[in-house]
Amino acid sequence: MKLNRVACAAMVGAVVLVAAPSASSASAPAAERHCNTRVVGVDADGNYILTPQECYSTFDQAARAAGVRSGSKVSPTNLSAALDAPENSLVSYIAVHHDGTNYGGSSIAIQGSGCSGGGINWATAQSGQWNNRFSSSRQYCQYGAYIRYYDSSTYSGNSYHARGWEDKPDLGSLNNLTSSVKYGGS
Numbered sequence: 001m002k003l004n005r006v007a008c009a010a011m012v013g014a015v016v017l018v019a020a021p022s023a024s025s026a027s028a029p030a031a032e033r034h035c036n037t038r039v040v041g042v043d044a045d046g047n048y049i050l051t052p053q054e055c056y057s058t059f060d061q062a063a064r065a066a067g068v069r070s071g072s073k074v075s076p077t078n079l080s081a082a083l084d085a086p087e088n089s090l091v092s093y094i095a096v097h098h099d100g101t102n103y104g105g106s107s108i109a110i111q112g113s114g115c116s117g118g119g120i121n122w123a124t125a126q127s128g129q130w131n132n133r134f135s136s137s138r139q140y141c142q143y144g145a146y147i148r149y150y151d152s153s154t155y156s157g158n159s160y161h162a163r164g165w166e167d168k169p170d171l172g173s174l175n176n177l178t179s180s181v182k183y184g185g186s
């Protein structure tokens, strides 16, 4: 019996090892992670310099960690209204990109003071964990700005162009393909 138990434990271990990689794929439901990163500069190549992302279990927790104050639970739907409130006048978002369409699933919020020009190579930024994942975005750039999603990591190749102040419940042909994003001024 002891041998059987050892064998069983080994099998459980093997299953866990096999299952772990699939947890990050679209086929298996993984625990949501809602992350924040902040733009603190732009390097010589035009890439935004970002703080290390900090992640939370819920969107509300991430928003509050970013400084959002609200009497109700902060969601992708009501964040925009919350940001318009006087108590949040010092909190600024550039965009929140979501893993799923219609602002579902895990998210990465980019905080910063504007969209006046810079990009993020998502193939390398934040350890590449957001590469080829975005499928919808809430966008908070000023009127006239744009956000452009690229398949390649070098701001080239197939792309999806969006007005920077509009929300995008899906990213069209770039769903699950975005490897770099330009956040451009007017």
Ligand SMILES: [Ca+2]
Residues within 6 Å of the ligand: 132, 150, 151, 152, 176, 177, 178, 179
């Ligand atoms: Ca890609």
